[in-house]
Amino acid sequence: MLTFLEWLGSTSWSIALLESLYMWPLLESTHVLSLGLFVGTAVINDLRLLGWTMNRVPVSEVTGRLLPWTRLGFVIMVTTGLLLFYANPVRYYHNIFFRLKVLLMIVAGLNAFAFHRGIHRRVAEWDLDAVLPREARLAGAVSLVAWALIVVSGRMIAYNWFDCIIQPQTAFVNWAAGCVIEP
Amino acid sequence: MQQTRTGGTDAVLLPFFEWCDATAVGEWIRNSLWLFPAIEAVHLLGLCVLGGSLLVVDLRLLGLGLKRQTIEELGGQLRPWLVGAIGVMIATGLLLFFSEAVKCYYNQSFWVKITTLPIALLFTFTVRQRVVRSGGLETSARTRLVGAASIVLWFTVAAAGRWIGFS
Numbered sequence: 001m002l003t004f005l006e007w008l009g010s011t012s013w014s015i016a017l018l019e020s021l022y023m024w025p026l027l028e029s030t031h032v033l034s035l036g037l038f039v040g041t042a043v044i045n046d047l048r049l050l051g052w053t054m055n056r057v058p059v060s061e062v063t064g065r066l067l068p069w070t071r072l073g074f075v076i077m078v079t080t081g082l083l084l085f086y087a088n089p090v091r092y093y094h095n096i097f098f099r100l101k102v103l104l105m106i107v108a109g110l111n112a113f114a115f116h117r118g119i120h121r122r123v124a125e126w127d128l129d130a131v132l133p134r135e136a137r138l139a140g141a142v143s144l145v146a147w148a149l150i151v152v153s154g155r156m157i158a159y160n161w162f163d164c165i166i167q168p169q170t171a172f173v174n175w176a177a178g179c180v181i182e183p
Numbered sequence: 184m185q186q187t188r189t190g191g192t193d194a195v196l197l198p199f200f201e202w203c204d205a206t207a208v209g210e211w212i213r214n215s216l217w218l219f220p221a222i223e224a225v226h227l228l229g230l231c232v233l234g235g236s237l238l239v240v241d242l243r244l245l246g247l248g249l250k251r252q253t254i255e256e257l258g259g260q261l262r263p264w265l266v267g268a269i270g271v272m273i274a275t276g277l278l279l280f281f282s283e284a285v286k287c288y289y290n291q292s293f294w295v296k297i298t299t300l301p302i303a304l305l306f307t308f309t310v311r312q313r314v315v316r317s318g319g320l321e322t323s324a325r326t327r328l329v330g331a332a333s334i335v336l337w338f339t340v341a342a343a344g345r346w347i348g349f350s
Contacts, residue, residue: 025349032345033338035227036234044235047264054260057252065249069242151231152224159220 005089017087024087031080038073039147041066046147049140051132058127059136063120094164096177097156104153108146115139196288203284212282219282226275230341233268236261237307237337240315244330246322254318254326269304276344292350296343303336 008014017023047053048062085092092098119126119135126133162169164179174181203209212218240258242248249257280287287293314329 025346029342029345029349032227032230033341035231036337036341037238039231040233040235040238042235043231044239044261044264053264054252054257056256056260057249061249061251065251066239069238069248147231148228151227155224155227156220161216 002090002093005093008086009089014086014089017083024084027080027083027087031077031084034073034076034080035151038070038077039151041070041073042147043144045070046140046144049132049136050144051130051137055130056128059132060123060127063123091163092157094177094179095157096162096173097153097159099176099178101150101153101157104146104150108143108150111139111142111146115143200284200288203281206281208278209281209284212278219279222275222278226272226279229268229271229275232264233272233337236265236268237333240265241330241333244314244318244322244326244333246327251320253320254315254322258312258315258318265307287347290347290350292343292346296340296347299336299339299343303333303340306336307333 017027044053045062045066048055048057048059054062115136119133119139126136160166162173162177164174164177167181169177169179173179212222239248240254240261243250243252243254243257311329311333314326318326
Protein backbone atom coordinates (compact mmCIF):
# COMPACT_ATOMS: atom_id res chain seq x y z
CA MET A 1 0.00 0.00 0.00
CA LEU A 2 2.63 2.49 1.12
CA THR A 3 4.90 1.58 -1.80
CA PHE A 4 2.03 2.24 -4.19
CA LEU A 5 1.26 5.58 -2.54
CA GLU A 6 4.93 6.56 -2.65
CA TRP A 7 4.94 5.82 -6.38
CA LEU A 8 1.65 7.70 -6.81
CA GLY A 9 3.07 10.73 -5.04
CA SER A 10 6.19 10.66 -7.22
CA THR A 11 4.27 10.86 -10.48
CA SER A 12 4.79 14.16 -12.28
CA TRP A 13 1.08 15.12 -12.20
CA SER A 14 0.93 14.60 -8.46
CA ILE A 15 3.92 16.86 -7.89
CA ALA A 16 2.59 19.43 -10.36
CA LEU A 17 -0.75 19.50 -8.54
CA LEU A 18 0.82 19.84 -5.09
CA GLU A 19 3.09 22.66 -6.20
CA SER A 20 0.56 24.45 -8.42
CA LEU A 21 -0.25 28.04 -7.58
CA TYR A 22 -3.96 27.94 -8.44
CA MET A 23 -4.99 24.37 -9.23
CA TRP A 24 -4.70 23.05 -5.68
CA PRO A 25 -6.51 25.98 -4.03
CA LEU A 26 -9.22 25.79 -6.71
CA LEU A 27 -9.73 22.07 -6.09
CA GLU A 28 -9.75 22.62 -2.34
CA SER A 29 -12.26 25.48 -2.66
CA THR A 30 -14.54 23.39 -4.86
CA HIS A 31 -14.29 20.59 -2.30
CA VAL A 32 -15.26 22.92 0.56
CA LEU A 33 -18.01 24.80 -1.27
CA SER A 34 -19.61 21.54 -2.40
CA LEU A 35 -20.28 20.92 1.29
CA GLY A 36 -23.22 23.30 0.91
CA LEU A 37 -24.74 21.15 -1.82
CA PHE A 38 -23.76 17.66 -0.67
CA VAL A 39 -23.82 17.76 3.13
CA GLY A 40 -26.37 20.57 2.96
CA THR A 41 -29.02 18.55 1.14
CA ALA A 42 -28.08 15.42 3.13
CA VAL A 43 -28.63 17.38 6.36
CA ILE A 44 -32.10 18.49 5.22
CA ASN A 45 -32.88 14.84 4.44
CA ASP A 46 -31.63 13.77 7.90
CA LEU A 47 -33.58 16.53 9.64
CA ARG A 48 -36.71 15.38 7.84
CA LEU A 49 -36.13 11.80 9.04
CA LEU A 50 -35.77 13.14 12.58
CA GLY A 51 -39.01 15.09 12.16
CA TRP A 52 -37.30 18.42 12.71
CA THR A 53 -38.26 20.15 9.47
CA MET A 54 -40.68 19.96 6.51
CA ASN A 55 -42.97 17.59 8.38
CA ARG A 56 -45.78 18.12 5.88
CA VAL A 57 -43.60 17.00 2.99
CA PRO A 58 -43.74 13.22 2.46
CA VAL A 59 -40.40 11.52 3.17
CA SER A 60 -40.51 9.85 -0.25
CA GLU A 61 -40.69 13.30 -1.87
CA VAL A 62 -37.61 14.44 0.03
CA THR A 63 -35.58 11.32 -0.71
CA GLY A 64 -36.85 11.14 -4.30
CA ARG A 65 -36.38 14.75 -5.35
CA LEU A 66 -33.55 15.90 -3.12
CA LEU A 67 -31.20 12.92 -3.20
CA PRO A 68 -30.33 13.42 -6.91
CA TRP A 69 -28.84 16.77 -5.82
CA THR A 70 -27.08 15.10 -2.92
CA ARG A 71 -25.62 12.58 -5.39
CA LEU A 72 -24.45 15.38 -7.68
CA GLY A 73 -22.72 17.01 -4.71
CA PHE A 74 -21.23 13.65 -3.75
CA VAL A 75 -19.72 13.16 -7.22
CA ILE A 76 -18.07 16.61 -7.04
CA MET A 77 -16.85 15.89 -3.48
CA VAL A 78 -15.34 12.52 -4.37
CA THR A 79 -13.72 13.78 -7.58
CA THR A 80 -12.08 16.78 -5.94
CA GLY A 81 -11.29 14.76 -2.82
CA LEU A 82 -9.48 12.04 -4.78
CA LEU A 83 -7.50 14.64 -6.73
CA LEU A 84 -6.49 16.38 -3.49
CA PHE A 85 -5.42 13.00 -2.10
CA TYR A 86 -3.49 12.30 -5.30
CA ALA A 87 -1.51 15.52 -4.78
CA ASN A 88 0.01 14.28 -1.51
CA PRO A 89 -0.89 10.61 -0.90
CA VAL A 90 1.79 9.63 1.60
CA ARG A 91 1.08 12.57 3.89
CA TYR A 92 -2.65 11.85 3.99
CA TYR A 93 -2.04 8.13 4.46
CA HIS A 94 -0.20 8.88 7.69
CA ASN A 95 -2.61 11.61 8.81
CA ILE A 96 -4.65 10.61 11.82
CA PHE A 97 -7.63 12.83 10.85
CA PHE A 98 -7.63 11.49 7.31
CA ARG A 99 -7.79 7.94 8.67
CA LEU A 100 -10.60 8.90 11.03
CA LYS A 101 -12.44 10.55 8.13
CA VAL A 102 -12.19 7.42 5.97
CA LEU A 103 -13.52 5.24 8.83
CA LEU A 104 -16.42 7.63 9.44
CA MET A 105 -17.24 7.69 5.72
CA ILE A 106 -17.53 3.91 5.83
CA VAL A 107 -19.94 4.25 8.78
CA ALA A 108 -21.98 6.88 6.91
CA GLY A 109 -21.98 4.73 3.78
CA LEU A 110 -23.15 1.59 5.61
CA ASN A 111 -25.83 3.62 7.38
CA ALA A 112 -27.16 5.01 4.09
CA PHE A 113 -27.05 1.52 2.55
CA ALA A 114 -28.94 -0.02 5.49
CA PHE A 115 -31.56 2.76 5.37
CA HIS A 116 -32.27 2.39 1.66
CA ARG A 117 -32.28 -1.41 1.78
CA GLY A 118 -34.29 -1.50 4.98
CA ILE A 119 -37.01 0.80 6.27
CA HIS A 120 -37.01 3.09 3.19
CA ARG A 121 -38.37 0.24 1.03
CA ARG A 122 -41.62 0.50 2.99
CA VAL A 123 -41.63 4.31 2.96
CA ALA A 124 -45.19 4.40 1.52
CA GLU A 125 -46.46 3.00 4.84
CA TRP A 126 -45.01 5.79 7.00
CA ASP A 127 -44.48 8.65 4.52
CA LEU A 128 -46.37 11.25 6.56
CA ASP A 129 -46.44 9.73 10.05
CA ALA A 130 -46.25 12.27 12.87
CA VAL A 131 -43.53 10.18 14.50
CA LEU A 132 -41.42 8.29 12.00
CA PRO A 133 -40.32 4.67 12.63
CA ARG A 134 -37.39 4.34 15.02
CA GLU A 135 -35.21 2.86 12.24
CA ALA A 136 -35.72 5.94 10.07
CA ARG A 137 -35.02 8.36 12.92
CA LEU A 138 -31.92 6.40 13.88
CA ALA A 139 -30.66 6.48 10.28
CA GLY A 140 -31.14 10.26 10.21
CA ALA A 141 -29.35 10.74 13.52
CA VAL A 142 -26.39 8.50 12.60
CA SER A 143 -26.03 10.24 9.24
CA LEU A 144 -26.18 13.70 10.82
CA VAL A 145 -23.55 12.92 13.46
CA ALA A 146 -21.30 10.99 11.06
CA TRP A 147 -21.24 13.73 8.43
CA ALA A 148 -20.64 16.43 11.04
CA LEU A 149 -17.64 14.48 12.34
CA ILE A 150 -16.45 13.87 8.77
CA VAL A 151 -16.53 17.61 8.04
CA VAL A 152 -14.64 18.40 11.24
CA SER A 153 -12.00 15.70 10.77
CA GLY A 154 -11.66 16.74 7.13
CA ARG A 155 -10.89 20.28 8.22
CA MET A 156 -8.35 19.05 10.76
CA ILE A 157 -6.37 17.13 8.09
CA ALA A 158 -4.77 20.48 7.30
CA TYR A 159 -3.04 20.55 10.68
CA ASN A 160 0.20 18.66 11.26
CA TRP A 161 -0.12 18.28 15.05
CA PHE A 162 0.05 14.49 14.88
CA ASP A 163 2.22 14.06 11.78
CA CYS A 164 4.86 11.33 11.94
CA ILE A 165 7.68 13.80 11.31
CA ILE A 166 6.76 15.64 14.50
CA GLN A 167 8.10 13.52 17.33
CA PRO A 168 7.82 12.58 20.13
CA GLN A 169 4.16 11.56 19.86
CA THR A 170 2.31 9.23 22.16
CA ALA A 171 2.42 5.53 21.30
CA PHE A 172 -1.27 5.67 20.44
CA VAL A 173 -0.78 8.48 17.91
CA ASN A 174 2.13 6.68 16.26
CA TRP A 175 0.08 3.50 16.07
CA ALA A 176 -3.04 5.25 14.77
CA ALA A 177 -1.09 7.22 12.16
CA GLY A 178 0.95 4.16 11.16
CA CYS A 179 4.24 5.95 11.81
CA VAL A 180 7.44 4.01 11.30
CA ILE A 181 9.76 4.99 14.15
CA GLU A 182 13.46 4.32 13.73
CA PRO A 183 14.73 2.61 16.89
CA MET B 184 3.63 46.16 7.92
CA GLN B 185 2.92 47.47 4.45
CA GLN B 186 0.56 50.19 5.54
CA THR B 187 0.76 51.96 2.22
CA ARG B 188 -0.83 49.14 0.24
CA THR B 189 -4.39 50.22 0.81
CA GLY B 190 -3.96 53.92 1.15
CA GLY B 191 -6.52 56.66 0.64
CA THR B 192 -9.88 56.54 2.38
CA ASP B 193 -9.57 52.84 3.28
CA ALA B 194 -6.73 53.54 5.67
CA VAL B 195 -9.27 55.28 7.91
CA LEU B 196 -10.48 51.85 8.91
CA LEU B 197 -7.08 50.48 9.84
CA PRO B 198 -7.16 51.62 13.49
CA PHE B 199 -10.47 49.83 13.92
CA PHE B 200 -8.99 46.61 12.55
CA GLU B 201 -5.98 47.02 14.82
CA TRP B 202 -8.30 47.49 17.78
CA CYS B 203 -10.22 44.30 16.89
CA ASP B 204 -6.95 42.45 16.54
CA ALA B 205 -5.80 43.60 19.98
CA THR B 206 -8.97 42.65 21.87
CA ALA B 207 -8.77 39.93 24.51
CA VAL B 208 -10.94 37.64 22.38
CA GLY B 209 -8.64 38.04 19.40
CA GLU B 210 -5.56 37.40 21.45
CA TRP B 211 -7.14 34.44 23.22
CA ILE B 212 -7.92 32.67 19.92
CA ARG B 213 -4.59 33.60 18.37
CA ASN B 214 -2.63 32.23 21.29
CA SER B 215 -4.42 28.92 21.31
CA LEU B 216 -3.30 26.00 19.18
CA TRP B 217 -6.73 24.49 18.68
CA LEU B 218 -9.27 27.31 19.15
CA PHE B 219 -8.99 28.70 15.62
CA PRO B 220 -9.38 25.26 13.99
CA ALA B 221 -12.25 24.42 16.34
CA ILE B 222 -14.13 27.65 15.60
CA GLU B 223 -13.45 27.21 11.91
CA ALA B 224 -14.88 23.68 12.05
CA VAL B 225 -18.12 25.05 13.55
CA HIS B 226 -18.09 27.74 10.84
CA LEU B 227 -17.98 24.92 8.25
CA LEU B 228 -20.81 23.01 9.93
CA GLY B 229 -22.81 26.22 9.74
CA LEU B 230 -21.99 26.33 6.03
CA CYS B 231 -23.49 22.87 5.57
CA VAL B 232 -26.80 23.81 7.20
CA LEU B 233 -26.85 27.19 5.46
CA GLY B 234 -26.12 25.56 2.11
CA GLY B 235 -28.88 23.02 2.58
CA SER B 236 -31.61 25.33 3.85
CA LEU B 237 -30.75 27.93 1.20
CA LEU B 238 -30.30 25.64 -1.80
CA VAL B 239 -33.47 23.59 -1.27
CA VAL B 240 -35.52 26.80 -1.55
CA ASP B 241 -33.35 28.34 -4.30
CA LEU B 242 -33.67 25.18 -6.37
CA ARG B 243 -37.41 25.28 -5.78
CA LEU B 244 -37.50 28.90 -6.99
CA LEU B 245 -35.72 27.66 -10.12
CA GLY B 246 -38.38 24.98 -10.57
CA LEU B 247 -36.14 22.11 -9.44
CA GLY B 248 -36.17 19.68 -6.53
CA LEU B 249 -39.27 19.55 -4.31
CA LYS B 250 -41.67 20.72 -7.01
CA ARG B 251 -44.88 19.39 -5.47
CA GLN B 252 -44.64 21.72 -2.48
CA THR B 253 -45.37 25.41 -2.71
CA ILE B 254 -42.43 27.79 -2.57
CA GLU B 255 -44.01 29.49 0.42
CA GLU B 256 -44.33 26.22 2.40
CA LEU B 257 -40.72 25.13 1.82
CA GLY B 258 -39.38 28.58 2.57
CA GLY B 259 -41.41 28.83 5.77
CA GLN B 260 -40.41 25.40 7.06
CA LEU B 261 -36.73 25.91 6.36
CA ARG B 262 -36.55 29.49 7.58
CA PRO B 263 -35.60 28.68 11.21
CA TRP B 264 -32.70 26.54 9.97
CA LEU B 265 -31.60 29.26 7.55
CA VAL B 266 -31.69 31.95 10.23
CA GLY B 267 -29.99 29.66 12.77
CA ALA B 268 -27.21 28.76 10.34
CA ILE B 269 -26.63 32.42 9.46
CA GLY B 270 -26.44 33.20 13.19
CA VAL B 271 -23.85 30.49 13.80
CA MET B 272 -21.81 31.57 10.78
CA ILE B 273 -21.80 35.23 11.79
CA ALA B 274 -20.88 34.45 15.42
CA THR B 275 -18.02 32.10 14.49
CA GLY B 276 -17.00 34.35 11.59
CA LEU B 277 -16.65 37.31 13.94
CA LEU B 278 -14.47 35.28 16.30
CA LEU B 279 -12.24 34.19 13.42
CA PHE B 280 -12.05 37.80 12.22
CA PHE B 281 -11.04 39.14 15.64
CA SER B 282 -8.18 36.66 15.79
CA GLU B 283 -6.66 37.96 12.54
CA ALA B 284 -8.25 41.33 11.88
CA VAL B 285 -5.12 43.10 10.64
CA LYS B 286 -4.32 40.19 8.33
CA CYS B 287 -7.87 40.51 6.96
CA TYR B 288 -7.36 44.23 6.40
CA TYR B 289 -4.60 43.50 3.88
CA ASN B 290 -6.49 40.59 2.34
CA GLN B 291 -8.38 41.28 -0.89
CA SER B 292 -10.62 38.22 -0.54
CA PHE B 293 -11.74 39.47 2.85
CA TRP B 294 -12.90 42.75 1.30
CA VAL B 295 -14.79 40.89 -1.43
CA LYS B 296 -16.49 38.79 1.22
CA ILE B 297 -17.30 41.63 3.59
CA THR B 298 -18.89 43.70 0.81
CA THR B 299 -20.89 40.85 -0.79
CA LEU B 300 -22.09 39.46 2.56
CA PRO B 301 -24.31 42.46 3.49
CA ILE B 302 -25.70 42.46 -0.06
CA ALA B 303 -26.50 38.74 0.20
CA LEU B 304 -28.09 39.19 3.64
CA LEU B 305 -30.13 42.18 2.54
CA PHE B 306 -31.26 40.40 -0.61
CA THR B 307 -32.22 37.25 1.33
CA PHE B 308 -34.31 39.04 3.94
CA THR B 309 -35.97 41.56 1.63
CA VAL B 310 -36.40 40.60 -2.04
CA ARG B 311 -36.04 36.83 -1.66
CA GLN B 312 -38.18 36.68 1.46
CA ARG B 313 -41.02 38.58 -0.24
CA VAL B 314 -40.92 36.39 -3.34
CA VAL B 315 -40.76 33.20 -1.23
CA ARG B 316 -43.69 34.25 0.98
CA SER B 317 -45.92 34.88 -2.01
CA GLY B 318 -44.67 31.85 -3.94
CA GLY B 319 -47.14 29.12 -4.93
CA LEU B 320 -46.69 25.99 -6.99
CA GLU B 321 -45.75 27.78 -10.20
CA THR B 322 -42.36 29.24 -10.93
CA SER B 323 -42.01 32.37 -13.01
CA ALA B 324 -39.20 34.41 -14.52
CA ARG B 325 -39.23 36.38 -11.27
CA THR B 326 -38.82 33.37 -8.95
CA ARG B 327 -36.13 31.89 -11.20
CA LEU B 328 -34.22 35.16 -11.25
CA VAL B 329 -34.38 35.44 -7.45
CA GLY B 330 -33.27 31.80 -6.99
CA ALA B 331 -30.35 32.24 -9.37
CA ALA B 332 -29.32 35.56 -7.82
CA SER B 333 -29.38 34.01 -4.34
CA ILE B 334 -27.14 31.14 -5.43
CA VAL B 335 -24.69 33.48 -7.19
CA LEU B 336 -24.53 35.92 -4.25
CA TRP B 337 -23.98 33.29 -1.56
CA PHE B 338 -21.54 31.38 -3.75
CA THR B 339 -19.46 34.56 -4.07
CA VAL B 340 -19.51 35.09 -0.30
CA ALA B 341 -18.44 31.49 0.36
CA ALA B 342 -15.77 31.38 -2.35
CA ALA B 343 -14.23 34.68 -1.23
CA GLY B 344 -14.35 33.40 2.36
CA ARG B 345 -12.45 30.26 1.49
CA TRP B 346 -9.93 32.31 -0.48
CA ILE B 347 -9.05 34.46 2.56
CA GLY B 348 -6.94 31.55 3.73
CA PHE B 349 -5.12 31.22 0.41
CA SER B 350 -4.18 34.84 -0.24
